[in-house]
Each structure stands twice: as structure tokens, then as C-alpha cells.
Amino acid sequence: DVSVTESPAPPGSVCILVDTRCISSGVELMTCLRQRHRATVHVCSLDGSYFIVSNRMAVERHSQSDLAAIQNRKRLAERVNSLQGLFERICLIVEKDRTKPGETSRPFQRTRYYDSTLAGLVRTGVRLLWSHSTEESAGLLADLARLEHRKGQGIAVPLEVKGQHMQQALQMYLSLPSVNYVHALNMSQNFRSIAHLINSSIEDIEKGGCMSRSRAEAIYRFLRYSCDSFLMNTSKTGKICQ
Amino acid sequence: MEAETAPLNAVPPYGHVVSSDKWRNSSLIHSLKGGGVKILYENELGVADFHLPNRSCVLYVSEYDIIAGNGYKRKLVRYRNVGTSFQQLVLVENTRLSEQYFSAVQKFVVFDLGLTLLPVSGQTEASQLISQIVHGEGRENPFRRSSSSRLLDPQVLALVQQIPGVGKVKALTLLQHFPSIQQLCNASPVDLEPFMGQAVAQQIHSFFHKSTAAGP
Numbered sequence: 001d002v003s004v005t006e007s008p009a010p011p012g013s014v015c016i017l018v019d020t021r022c023i024s025s026g027v028e029l030m031t032c033l034r035q036r037h038r039a040t041v042h043v044c045s046l047d048g049s050y051f052i053v054s055n056r057m058a059v060e061r062h063s064q065s066d067l068a069a070i071q072n073r074k075r076l077a078e079r080v081n082s083l084q085g086l087f088e089r090i091c092l093i094v095e096k097d098r099t100k101p102g103e104t105s106r107p108f109q110r111t112r113y114y115d116s117t118l119a120g121l122v123r124t125g126v127r128l129l130w131s132h133s134t135e136e137s138a139g140l141l142a143d144l145a146r147l148e149h150r151k152g153q154g155i156a157v158p159l160e161v162k163g164q165h166m167q168q169a170l171q172m173y174l175s176l177p178s179v180n181y182v183h184a185l186n187m188s189q190n191f192r193s194i195a196h197l198i199n200s201s202i203e204d205i206e207k208g209g210c211m212s213r214s215r216a217e218a219i220y221r222f223l224r225y226s227c228d229s230f231l232m233n234t235s236k237t238g239k240i241c242q
Numbered sequence: 243m244e245a246e247t248a249p250l251n252a253v254p255p256y257g258h259v260v261s262s263d264k265w266r267n268s269s270l271i272h273s274l275k276g277g278g279v280k281i282l283y284e285n286e287l288g289v290a291d292f293h294l295p296n297r298s299c300v301l302y303v304s305e306y307d308i309i310a311g312n313g314y315k316r317k318l319v320r321y322r323n324v325g326t327s328f329q330q331l332v333l334v335e336n337t338r339l340s341e342q343y344f345s346a347v348q349k350f351v352v353f354d355l356g357l358t359l360l361p362v363s364g365q366t367e368a369s370q371l372i373s374q375i376v377h378g379e380g381r382e383n384p385f386r387r388s389s390s391s392r393l394l395d396p397q398v399l400a401l402v403q404q405i406p407g408v409g410k411v412k413a414l415t416l417l418q419h420f421p422s423i424q425q426l427c428n429a430s431p432v433d434l435e436p437f438m439g440q441a442v443a444q445q446i447h448s449f450f451h452k453s454t455a456a457g458p
Contacts (some may be wrong), residue, residue, distance in 0.1 A: 001250070019277055045243075073384060074384075076362055076385075077384040077385055080385050081385070081387055081388065083385045085387070105315075105438075108361075110367055110370065112370065112374060113373075114376055115370055115371045115374035116374045116377075116381075118360060118371065118384045119374045119375040119378045120375075120383045120384060120386075121373070122329070122331065122358055122375075122376065123296065123329075123375075123378070123385070123386075124383060124385040124386050124387065126385065127352070127358070128309065128358065128359070128360070129348065130336075130344070130348060130361055136345065143349070143353060145438070147353060147394045164453060165452055166454050168404070168406065168449070172402055172404045173402065175397070175400055175401045175404055176291070176401070176423065177392075177397055188454050189412075191454065192453055193451050193452060193453050193454055194427070194449065194450045194451075194452075194454070195427050195428070196449040196452045198423060198424050198427045198428075198450070199427070199428070209423060210306070222394060222398070222423070223422070223423045223424050224421045224422050224423075224424050225329075225394050225398060225422055225423075226421040226425075227394075227395045227398050227399070227417045227422070228395060228423045238407075
């Protein structure tokens with residue numbers, strides 16, 4: 001008994017969610033997405049500076065030098081790992097470094113480290129896209145969103161979360177394991193109440209959250225998981241839980 | 243048209259690359275050898291140029307292929323249609339001459355065919371990338387997802403604390419009597435009252451059952 005809502009974007013247009021942290025570095029990109037690609041761009045607070053282009057795909061944008069810097073590896077690995085938990089598909093747009101006015105453009109020096117990073121990313125199934133400029137990156141984001149839309153995975157849920165209780169429900173859904181922002185939006189839209197979700201079948205969670213079967217199963221199990229009272233007792237003294 | 247023979251599904255041993263015979267005297271092969279990669283030649287690789295030990299294969303699209311026109315597209319389609327269990331990579335020469343076509347090539351390779359594209363400036367860079375893929379098999383991949391078996395209890399506890407008016411102490415008390423989220427959700431205010439004040443008990447119940455206005 002779950003009915004799925006219609007797309008917020010006008011026909012022919014796509015919907016992209018952007019983390020607030022992308023604003024400072026991405027004004028030009030967002031303007032381009034809105035004006036040239038007629039995309040509905042919605043800024044929200046995600047758990048990292050990335051874009052969501054569908055129910056299952058997140059996109060990160062990195063400069064080539066960023067990806068080549070050895071000191072970034074740990075952080076990049078953590079980012080990729082955490083996105084892998086939330087999304088079926090992850091895409092990295094690698095953007096050529098901009099040359100500042102007056103600076104002569106230096107050719108990018110490819111290192112062994114850079115190549116091994118690419119090899120590692122490709123090996124784990126991260127999709128790579130290559131861009132020369134901000135405008136091209138905007139085009140790639142719009143193309144990805146359109147492709148996902150054609151595959152029936154486009155973001156098709158109202159993006160505004162109205163009212164205090166709706167906001168609370170959204171926050172609760174976000175604290176379910178491996179639920180991303182679009183899943184949470186879908187759930188707050190498609191279930192009558194939080195109890196409705198909690199008592200739903202795996203099939204209904206899958207449908208109402210617009211998520212994969214295995215993710216729906218994990219949520220279903222989590223909602224029925226019985227806390228070990230021993231663990232809960234020790235956690236009172238702060239040993240298990242922070 | 244040449245006869246399509248079933249391509250060999252040979253996985254080279256560690257540290258080796260299986261190369262299509264036509265690459266025998268290329269600078270790519272020379273610098274691969276220089277990078278400590280051992281080469282096995284094979285006539286029956288099908289469309290692919292190289293097979294790598296991590297079950298991936300490589301098709302090389304040169305600057306010349308791109309500038310010469312559409313022939314490379316047919317080759318790419320055949321490459322994609324082989325239906326191999328290998329991860330299919332496409333190395334694309336992105337040079338001053340081919341740069342203007344790069345975005346169209348990328349659209350075709352990634353969006354239309356769903357293959358992985360890695361740009362290189364020429365055969366030397368290609369050999370460096372291939373040797374990293376070959377040698378990388380022996381190392382741990384930092385991007386491989388660690389299947390973390392996180393304890394669920396702390397996550398349940400954190401979720402219960404999302405209920406307005408419920409902090410850590412109340413959350414722990416609730417979970418001792420209603421150990422799962424579902425049990426807590428389905429408890430009536432009367433069930434909750436022995437452990438919480440009447441007002442909080444009502445608040446918890448209504449948090450779960452109140453309509454999320456937009457829902458149908």
C-alpha cells in the first residue's frame with residue numbers, strides 16, 4: 001500500500017541534489033546546471049561534499065592535482081568507502097586544474113602514485129569521468145542525471161521538507177543504516193507515518209524508499225533487531241557507545 | 243570482414259601481461275618490459291589489445307584512430323559485445339591533436355557503451371598505467387570496501403535518541419524494556435508510562451504515529 005510520488009522537476013529537466021559545502025567552490029557550476037541544462041538544483045546538508053544525481057548514484061568532483069596528491073589518499077579512501085555504503089554507483093569527475101591568470105599552465109606530471117590511485121578506483125567499480133572545465137563538469141553531471149532518469153532511477157520526490165514533524169522523520173530515516181538523503185526523502189514522502197515504515201514489508205520498504213532489495217532487507221532487519229541488554233547496560237558506563 | 247573467433251579468456255599470471263601479437267615491437271611493450279612486466283604474446287585475443295592479471299582487458303584507442311574517424315567506434319562496439327567476464331578498460335590517447343574529439347569519445351565510451359575510459363598522452367603513459375594495474379594486484383587496494391560489521395546496538399541507540407524529548411538515559415531505559423525499534427514503536431502510551439512520565443510517553447507514541455503530512 002505504498003504509492004510513489006511524481007517528479008518535482010518539469011518534464012525534460014532533471015533533478016540534482018548538492019551538498020552545502022559545494023556552494024563556495026561551485027557557484028559557477030550550479031549556475032551552469034540551472035541555466036544551461038535546466039536542471040533543478042537543490043542544496044541540502046549531506047554528509048560530505050558530493051552531488052546526488054539519482055536514487056542510487058553519487059558524484060564527487062576532484063581536481064586532477066587533488067587526486068594526484070599523496071597526502072589526500074586516506075581521506076579519499078574514506079570518502080569512497082562511505083559513499084559505497086550509501087550508493088550503488090559512485091562516479092568521480094576528475095577536472096583539469098585551472099590556471100590562475102598570469103600563470104603559465106604547467107603540464108600535469110603523472111606519477112606512479114596517481115596511476116595506482118586510478119587503478120584502485122577502477123578496480124572497486126568507481127566510475128571515472130574526465131573534464132576540462134567547470135562547464136564541462138556541469139554538462140557531465142546533467143548527462144549522468146539524464147541517463148539515470150532514463151533508467152528509471154531519477155530523483156522523483158518533492159525536495160522541500162515541510163513542517164517540523166516531517167523534518168524529524170527525515171532525520172530519523174537518515175539515521176537508519178546505509179540510507180542516503182534521497183532514500184530518506186522518498187521514505188518521508190511515501191509512508192504515512194514513521195510507524196507505517198517500521199511495520200512495512202521488505203517489498204514496501206524497497207518500493208517506498210526507491211532502493212535496492214538488499215538495502216530494504218537491511219533496514220527491515222535493523223528495525224526488528226533486538227538490542228542486547230548486556231551491551232546496553234555496559235554502554236551506560238560509556239564503554240560501548242560514545 | 244574477419245571471422246569472429248571466440249577470444250581467449252586467458253588470465254595472465256601475476257606480473258605478466260598477455261599482449262596481442264600486433265604490439266610486439268611497440269614502444270608501449272618496450273616500456274612495459276622496462277617497468278618489470280613480463281609479456282606473453284597471443285594471436286587470439288579478439289578485439290582486445292591486452293589482458294591483465296586482475297581479470298581486466300584493455301583496448302587502446304590511438305590519436306590516429308580518433309582523427310581518422312568512425313572505424314574505432316565499430317571496434318569499441320565489438321569490444322563491448324564480446325561478453326567477457328573481464329573488466330573492460332579503454333585507454334584513449336588524449337593529445338593536442340585528438341583533444342577536440344575527447345568529449346565526444348568519452349560520451350560514446352562511457353555513456354553509450356558503459357565502459358571505463360582512462361586517458362593517456364601516449365604509449366609511455368599507457369605503459370606506466372598498465373604496469374601500476376599489473377603490480378597493484380599484489381598490493382592492498384585502499385578503495386576496496388571494508389565490509390564493516392558494525393555493532394547495531396549503538397546505531398539503534400542513536401536512532402532512539404532522535405525522538406524529541408529522549409536523551410541517552412531515557413533511550414537506554416526504553417531499550418531495556420522494548421529492545422527493538424519495532425517493539426518501541428508499537429508500544430502504547432500506557433505500555434510506556436511505567437518507565438517514562440505520562441507526557442513523554444505520549445510524545446514518543448505520537449512521534450511514531452503522527453502523520454508525516456505529505457504522505458498519502
